[in-house]
Amino acid sequence: MRFKPTSPDLNRFRNQLARIDALPQLTLLGLVSGILTALVIMMFRELITLLSSLFMAGLPEEAFMDIDWDIRIFLPVLGSLTLLLTALFTHKNYRQVGIIHVIERLDWHQARLSLGNLLNQFFAGAIAIASGHSIGREGPAVHLGAGTASLLGQSMKLPNNSLRILVACGSAAAISAAFNTPVAGVIFSLEVLMVEYTLSGFLPVMLASASAAIITQTIYGTDPAFLVPPISTELLSDLPLILTTGVVMGVLGALFCQLMTFFVKKTARVPLFLRLLTAAGVTGLIAIPAPAVMGVGYGTITELMIGELHTPLFLVLILFGKLLASSISLGLGVPGGLIGPTLFIGAAGGALCATVMGLLTGTEYMNAGFHVMVGMSAMLGSVLQAPLTALVTVVEMTRNTNLLFPALLAIIIATLTANLMFRKPGIFEQLLGLQGRSRFHNPVHKALSRIGITSMMDTEFIRLNRFQSLAELSSLLKNNPTWILILENGAPSMIMPTSGLVFYLDNNNDSSDTVDLLDIPASRYDVAPIESQSSVYQAWEMMAEKHVDALYIFSEKRKKKQKIIGLVTKENLVSHYRI
Incomplete structure (x- = not known):
């Protein structure tokens, strides 16, 4: 079909x-x-x-x-x-x-x-x-x-x-x-x-x-x-390192967000060509001593996981090189994502934490990939302020369930460090804040946005011109519609309940042959148009914006003519959702 x-x-x-x-x-x-x-x-x-x-x-x-x-x-x-x-x-x-x-x-x-x-x-x-x-x-x-x-x-x-x-x-x-x-x-x-x-x-x-x-x-x-080999760990013996990694990733996550938002804010009025060429120049210069910072960097992460490249100087170089190159590139408007760089920084940071703590304590930490993955998950949680996403992403990318509990601890510490110590929400909320926007968290807004207005519309209505002949009204009302949509100069003007017109007709002693639907004693509501694709929340906002108590719903607009398919009143919305 x-x-x-x-x-x-x-x-x-x-x-x-x-x-x-x-x-x-x-x-x-x-x-x-x-x-x-x-x-x-x-x-x-x-x-x-x-x-x-x-x-x-x-x-x-x-x-x-x-x-x-x-x-x-x-x-x-x-x-x-x-x-x-x-x-x-x-x-x-x-x-x-x-x-x-x-x-x-x-x-x-x-x-x-x-x-x-x-x-x-x-x-x-x-x-x-x-x-x-x-x-x-x-x-x-x-x-x-x-x-x-x-x-x-x-x-x-x-x-x-x-x-x-x-x-x-x-x-x-x-x-x-x-x-x-x-x-x-x-x-x-x-x-x-x-x-x-x-x-x-x-x-x-x-x-x-x-x-x-x-x-x-x-x-x-x-x-x-x-692709990493199976990893096992002794949680109690590794606990100090896991907690330390969480704190360090929280600090690095806050720094990454701070740098990115700084460059976004400071270069907003800089011409595009200058921003893109600056990002390219910085990336190229950093890549001279640290070519690993170029691109997404998943190959380098894999090498870190299998225990290669774990020298302190190299780890410091790629960590801060990537931190600077990515924050500048993204802040200056290069059309890419930030989760890849976040994982890279977390991998280098996790490896660096294990290497430095091993040198300070004289402990040889085995399972290099384990500490790399803990750093990745903690860094991702710190930057996104989305702990479940961070946990599931790294575990699924490595297919290693032994990471679950240690990563969970590191994510909690990193997320709290960035949020409480540095007052940093998720990076996407920070970037929206630079645009003067904040995300909607109103439960009423979310609830009403999940429902289309056509699910609440009343289709039992007829359209009548403002001035109607008494002789025609009886035949027009024979199907007992709920509402009358009153047209003035061919355009919808108000709606009124059919019961009001019926009551008027039953008690009318006027000898006139014509009825003015906007003049008879009955309840009426001003109306405004809304598309049938709109949500209930949009309908509520439209009523507030247009200062009306009812809307007529149209399904399409061709040659300036609207196909009206239903009506909805504010009373319907209030009674249904008790707003």
Whole structure:
């Protein structure tokens, strides 16, 4: 069966999605969005590989240590020049990319992401990553997944309350497809993006993430992001080091956030070309002594996990080199993600803590990978202020469950250190704060945003012109509609209950042949229009903004004509939700 944009089947599907209990419909959409997102992420990965082969002259992807120092300087500059060239052909409205853009569209624009921003993220993100900028892949991946799912819903003209779930589905599927971490994708999507856990959100997001993982594992295999041998630890003997690592990662996380927000704030008015070239120059210069800071750096993390490169000087060099290069690159607007650099800094920091404490105490700490993974999870929790996401991400990327309890302790310490000692919320909230925004945590707002207005509309109404003939009214009211939508000069003006008109007609002794519906003694409400895709929260906001007590709902607008499908009053909202 093929759906048309205005087919009865699709209209019925939309109306079902407007309800809070639309779990089967949302689950189906989760499956579709997961499949589409997996395909987009696969194309993104292949584009990065293709560009890397051009930039790296036949070397493996991210083999920056194997190229000459002058090439390490040239590559990020070439990437920035290519980004500037693409920016010349990109409208300024489409330059906003990344997770912050997704959160902004989710919280303030009803989860509507545009194709222009998605295409910009697709090409600009691939160019920036392949050319060695010190950024991660997860930011572009989340944007691509969220945008793909949002555009799916918009193309079907689905209600806005379902677009929120679709964005969560796409984001989870993107992380699942990009890093082979389906569970971490679900947790990140709900804890960081949606900031809520509901049954109607959990199942569609889980199915989206699982379907994306199945597709990408079929193509790329089932290996985790980091291949490390099985790890065991003596918790009691390692406890002082675990707690120390947590404190150090809390401090480093706060410093990373502080540097990033500093560069964002101080360079906001600097021209784009100067920002991108500065980021490229800094990255290239740092890469002369420390080529590991270039790119995502997962190869270096793997080497740290298997016990290589554990010299104090080298660890200090790559830790602070990555800290500076990534905070400048991201702060100056290079279109990449921050989770990759966060994991890298945490890995180097965890290895450094174990190395330094071993030298100070004369203790030889075995299982280098264990301390690297503890540092990664603690750093991620510190920066995101999302402890569950941090725990699940690192455990799933390494497939090592022995990490669970030690990492949990380190995450708690690191998160509390950054939050209480340095008063640092999550990095995404900090970046939104620089834009003068703060995330919505109002439970009423969230509850009303999960329901479409069409689930509450009254469809028992008729449209009547303000002046009506008495002879025609009896036939017009024969179906006993609940409401009358009064038209004045062809446009909706007010609504009134049909009972008021019936009472007037039954008690009318006037000899006039015409009735003025705006003059008879009856209750009436001023009305304003609202699209059928709107949520109940949008309806509540519209009533407050327009100072009306009722809305008429239209499903489409063609040639300035609205197809009105229902009415809703403030009294309905108040009585239903007891606001």
